Amino acid sequence: MSTPTPPAENAIASRTIALATRGLSKAFGSLPVARNIEINLPVGARYALIGPNGAGKTTLINLMTGMLAPNAGQIMLGGKDITELGPQERVRRGLARTFQINTLFAGLNALEAVTLAVAERRGLAGQFWRGLGSHGEAIDEAYEILRKLRLGESCYQVTRELPYGRQRLLEIALALATGPKVLLLDEPAAGVPQEESGEVFEAVASLSDDLTLLFIEHDMHVVFRFASHIIVLVGGAIFTQGSPAEIAADPGVREVYLGKRKHG
Amino acid sequence: MPPAVAALAPQAYLQAQSRWHPLEIAFWLSTLLPFFLFPNYLSLTSQIAITALFALSLDLILGYAGIVSLGHAAFFGIGAYSAGLISKFGWGEPLTGLVLASVAAGLVGFDVSFVISRFRHFTLIMITLGLGLLAFEAANRAHWLTGGSDGLQGISMWPVLGLFKFDLYGYVAYIYSLAALFVVFLGVRRLINSPFGLALRGIRENWIRMPAIGADSRAHIRKAYTIAATIAGLAGALLAQTTENVSLESISFQRSADVLVMLVLGGAGRLYGGLVGATIFMIARDQFSGIAPQYWYFWMGMLLVTVVMVLPNGILGGLSEFYARWRRK
Numbered sequence: 001m002s003t004p005t006p007p008a009e010n011a012i013a014s015r016t017i018a019l020a021t022r023g024l025s026k027a028f029g030s031l032p033v034a035r036n037i038e039i040n041l042p043v044g045a046r047y048a049l050i051g052p053n054g055a056g057k058t059t060l061i062n063l064m065t066g067m068l069a070p071n072a073g074q075i076m077l078g079g080k081d082i083t084e085l086g087p088q089e090r091v092r093r094g095l096a097r098t099f100q101i102n103t104l105f106a107g108l109n110a111l112e113a114v115t116l117a118v119a120e121r122r123g124l125a126g127q128f129w130r131g132l133g134s135h136g137e138a139i140d141e142a143y144e145i146l147r148k149l150r151l152g153e154s155c156y157q158v159t160r161e162l163p164y165g166r167q168r169l170l171e172i173a174l175a176l177a178t179g180p181k182v183l184l185l186d187e188p189a190a191g192v193p194q195e196e197s198g199e200v201f202e203a204v205a206s207l208s209d210d211l212t213l214l215f216i217e218h219d220m221h222v223v224f225r226f227a228s229h230i231i232v233l234v235g236g237a238i239f240t241q242g243s244p245a246e247i248a249a250d251p252g253v254r255e256v257y258l259g260k261r262k263h264g
Numbered sequence: 265m266p267p268a269v270a271a272l273a274p275q276a277y278l279q280a281q282s283r284w285h286p287l288e289i290a291f292w293l294s295t296l297l298p299f300f301l302f303p304n305y306l307s308l309t310s311q312i313a314i315t316a317l318f319a320l321s322l323d324l325i326l327g328y329a330g331i332v333s334l335g336h337a338a339f340f341g342i343g344a345y346s347a348g349l350i351s352k353f354g355w356g357e358p359l360t361g362l363v364l365a366s367v368a369a370g371l372v373g374f375d376v377s378f379v380i381s382r383f384r385h386f387t388l389i390m391i392t393l394g395l396g397l398l399a400f401e402a403a404n405r406a407h408w409l410t411g412g413s414d415g416l417q418g419i420s421m422w423p424v425l426g427l428f429k430f431d432l433y434g435y436v437a438y439i440y441s442l443a444a445l446f447v448v449f450l451g452v453r454r455l456i457n458s459p460f461g462l463a464l465r466g467i468r469e470n471w472i473r474m475p476a477i478g479a480d481s482r483a484h485i486r487k488a489y490t491i492a493a494t495i496a497g498l499a500g501a502l503l504a505q506t507t508e509n510v511s512l513e514s515i516s517f518q519r520s521a522d523v524l525v526m527l528v529l530g531g532a533g534r535l536y537g538g539l540v541g542a543t544i545f546m547i548a549r550d551q552f553s554g555i556a557p558q559y560w561y562f563w564m565g566m567l568l569v570t571v572v573m574v575l576p577n578g579i580l581g582g583l584s585e586f587y588a589r590w591r592r593k
Contacts, residue, residue, distance in 0.1 A: 065476070091478035103476070105469035108462075111274055116466050117477040119459040125479060126487065128460035133279030135459060143274040156277060178478050 016043040017079070018212035019064065019095065019182045024073035026063055026236075033059045034070070035237040041182065046205075047214045048227035052256065056236040057216045058100060061184045065097045066090050078181065092121070094181035098171040100190050100216070104159045110170050111155040114142040117177035142177060149173050149203050165192050168200055176207070183207075185215035194219070201226050224248065232256075282457035291536065295442055299435075306434035312546045313441040314502045319526045319538025320445075320452055321495035326524075327533030328456065329488050330468030331380065332388050334520055335396020336496055341403060341515020343369040343497025347504040348416040349409070356422040358440070358505050365501035366494045373493020374486070381485040384471065396520050403515045416510035430506060437506035444502055448495055449539075455491070456535060464488055468533070525564070529571055531578025540580055 019041040026034040033056045041047055049057050062068040064075055066087040074083045077095050085093070105113045118138045119125045133139075146155045149169045154162060159170065168188060175183055188204060189197035201222055204215065217223050223230060224244045231241040234256050240247070247253055272280065298309040318340055325331040346365035355361060376395060383391060403410045410416055423429040428436045455461050466474055467481050474481040504510045513519065522545065523538075530541025548567060552560035575582030 067475075087475040088478050088480055091476060097476060099473075099476075103470060103473045105466055105473065107469045108465060111277070112462060113466075115278070116459070116462045116479075119462065120477050120479045124459045125463040126460055126484070128455040128458045128487075128491075130459075131279070131282055131454065131457050132459050132462055133275060133282055133457070136275045138459075139275045139278055155274065174473070174477055 017041065018043045018045070018077070019214070020076040021064065022074040022076065024060075024063055024070050024075065026059065026068060026070045033236045034063060035235075037073070037236075037238060039231065039238070041212050041214055043181075043212055044209050045212050045214075046226060046228045048223045048230045049214055049216045049233060050218070050220075050223060050230060051233035051239070055233040057233055058186055059236070060233065061097055061186050061214075061216070064184060065095060091178050091180075094179065095184070096175040096178045096180035096182070097184040098175050098186055098188060100186040102167050102171060104167060104170055104174070106160040107158065109156050109158050110146055110151050110162065110166075110173070111139075111142060113159060113170065114145055114155075114173050114177045115139055117174050118142045118145075121177065121179050145173050145176050148206070149176075165196050165199070168192055169203060172200075172203065180211065182212040182214070185213065187216050187218065189217070189219070189222070197222060282453075288536075291539075292446065295446075298438065303433070306438045308546065308550060310434050310438040310441045310506055311503070312543050313438065313445045314499050314506070315523070315526070315546055316539040316542040317441075317445045317448060317502065318496055318499040319523050319530070319542045320449065320535075321492045321499065322523050322527055323532060323535070323538040324452060324455070324464075324495070325485075325488055325492045326527060327537060328461065328468060329464040329485060330471075331485060331489065332385065333392040334389050334517075334524065335392035335394070335399070336492075336523055337515050337517070337519035338396050338399035339369040339373055339493040339496035340500035340503075340519060340523075341399060341510075342372055343500030344504040344510045344514040345403065345410055345416060345500075346497070347501035348419045348510040351419045351421055351505070351508075352416065356420055358421050358424050361421075361505060362444070362498060362501050365504075366498035369497020369500065370490055370494030373497075374490040376493070377486040377489035380489050381482040393517075393520075396517055400512070400515050400517065404512060410510070410512075413512055415512065416504075419504060419508040419510070421505050421508060430508070434506075441502050441506060444498065445539075448498065452495070453535060460484070460487070465533075525568055527578075529568065529578060531575075531580035531582075534578070534580045534584075537578055537580050541578065544579070 017040050021037050021039045024034055024037040037060060049060065051057055059068065063070050066085060070083070074081055076082065077090065077093055082090050082093065115138060116125065118141050119135065122138055124135060124138060143152065143155065146152050149172060151166060151169055151173060154166055159167065162170065172185070172188060185204065189200040192200055197219060204213070205226055207213070227244055229241065230244055230247040232239040232247065232253050239256060240250060240253060298306060302309070322333065322336050326333060343365045346368040347361050350361045350364055379391065380388065404412050421430055424436060424440055430436050463479060463484050466479065467484060471481065500514060503514060526541035526545045527538050529544055530539065531537035548564060549560060552563040571579060
C-alpha cells in the first residue's frame with residue numbers, strides 16, 4: 001500500500017505543477033511561522049503535510065489560500081502568481097480548502113449550502129429576480145456532489161443537526177462545489193473517531209484523479225495509506241520530504257515527529 | 265440507496281420552499297378587513313402598512329444578511345423629506361414622487377454601503393448609530409429646507425392616478441400604502457427565495473466561510489443594503505405623502521430603535537416578522553398611549569422584555585416552533 005498510485009506518478013512525470021510556493025515566509029511578531037517554504041504540487045498529486053503541533057501546517061494553508069498575507073515569497077497557481085489575490089479570487093481560480101474546525105453554514109441544510117457554493121461559482125449568486133428553484137442545473141450539480149460523498153440522503157437536514165462525521169464530509173462537499181483544481185484539506189477527519197476516519201479518507205481517495213490534493217493529517221496509518229508524497233514541517237520550515245517509504249525510514253523524522261508521538 | 269428516502273427531488277424540494285402557504289394568503293386577505301371592521305381607524309392602519317414596509321426593509325439586511333443597523337431611520341427620513349420637497353416644489357404626483365424619493369434614499373444607501381460592507385457586529389452598531397445621528401442633525405440644521413423642528417410644511421399631493429384624492433378618513437391612504445407594501449413584499453419575497461437570498465443567508469450563517477466558497481460577501485452586502493435603503497426611503501415617502509407632513513421624528517434615533525424592536529418582536533429573518541411586529545407595535549402604542557399618554561413606553565418595554573424572554577425568536581419564531589411540535593405529535 002505504500003507505493004504511490006499510478007496517476008500521481010504520471011503527473012509527476014509530465015512535470016506539470018498545479019500549486020507552488022517560492023520562498024514563502026511569515027512571522028507573527030518575532031515568531032517565525034513559515035520559513036522560506038518551497039513546495040511543488042504536481043497535477044493530480046496526493047500530498048500529505050505532517051509535523052508536530054505548532055509546526056505551521058494550518059498557517060501554510062492560510063498563506064496559500066490568502067487568509068494570511070506572507071511577509072515574503074510567492075504562491076503560484078497553475079504557473080500564475082496569485083500572491084496578491086484575495087481569498088475569494090483564489091477560490092474562483094481553482095484553489096479551495098476545507099477547515100480543521102467545522103466552518104459550515106449551521107442554519108442551512110446541506111443541499112442549500114452546496115447549491116450556494118455552486119451558484120457562486122456559476123456567477124448566479126448575485127441574481128435576485130429569479131427563484132432558486134428555477135436553477136435546475138446548479139441544484140442537480142450540488143446534489144450530485146452530495147451524493148458522491150454519500151450525503152444524498154441527509155441533504156435536507158439542517159447542517160447543525162447533521163452527525164459530526166457528515167459535517168466533516170460537508171466541509172469537503174462545499175470545497176468541491178467551487179470546482180477546484182487544487183484542494184487543501186486541513187485535517188479532514190479531525191475529531192472523527194478513528195474507526196470512522198477511514199470513511200472520510202475513502203471519500204477523499206475517490207475524488208477525481210485530476211484533482212490535486214494536499215492534506216494535513218496526524219494519523220500516520222492514514223498518511224501512509226493515502227499519500228503519494230509526504231512533506232514534514234517542523235518549526236515553520238520544511239524538515240524533509242519524500243515518498244512514504246523514505247519518510248518512514250528517515251531516522252530524523254522518527255525523532256522529531258514519529259518518536260514524539262509514540263512517547264505521547 | 266434505499267428508495268423513497270428523499271421524498272422530493274432536490275429541485276422540487278427547493279421550489280416547494282418558495283410556494284405560497286395558505287396562511288400567507290389568509291394574512292394578505294386579512295389586510296383588507298379594516299375597510300369593513302375598523303373604517304374609523306384607516307389612518308392608523310395606513311401607518312401600520314408604512315411601518316411594516318420599513319420593518320421589512322430592515323429585515324432584509326438584519327434578519328437575512330445579519331447586518332445590524334441602529335440608524336435605519338436615516339433612509340426613511342431621506343425618503344420622507346425627498347417626497348415632501350418634491351411636492352413642495354410643485355410636483356405633487358404621488359407615484360413619480362414615490363419613485364424619485366426612494367431612488368434618492370437608495371443612492372445614499374449605495375454610498376453608505378461601501379462603509380457598511382467592511383464592518384461587522386459592534387463596530388457596525390456604532391457606525392450606523394453615528395450615521396443615523398448625523399442624518400438627524402443635518403435635517404435639524406437645514407431649517408431652511410426641511411423646516412427643522414417645525415416640520416416640513418406645505419406638502420400638497422395630487423390625486424393618486426389622477427383620480428383618488430387623499431381623504432380625511434384615510435381610505436385612499438390605506439389602499440395606496442397597502443398596495444405599495446404588497447408590491448414591494450412580492451419583490452422581497454422573490455429576492456429571499458433567489459440565489460442572492462441564499463447568499464445573504466450564507467453571510468448571516470458564516471461570514472468566514474463565504475470567501476472560501478468564492479463569494480464576494482461585500483458586493484452582496486452592498487447590493488442588499490442599497491435595496492434595503494431604497495425600500496426604507498419608499499416607506500418614508502409614503503408617510504410624507506399620506507400625512508402631507510414630515511417631522512424630524514421621521515429621521516430620529518427613536519424611529520431606528522422602534523423598527524428594531526418591531527423586528528425583534530415579530531421575529532427577524534422570517535419575511536413576515538417585520539409585518540407582524542409592526543402591526544403589534546403600532547396597535548400596542550395606540551392602546552398603551554390611551555391608557556397613559558406619558559408613560560406608554562413603559563408598557564412597550566414590558567412587552568419587549570416578556571416577548572424576548574419567552575420567545576427568543578420573536579412571535580413568529582415561537583409560533584412556528586409550536587406548530588412544528590404540534591405536527592410531530
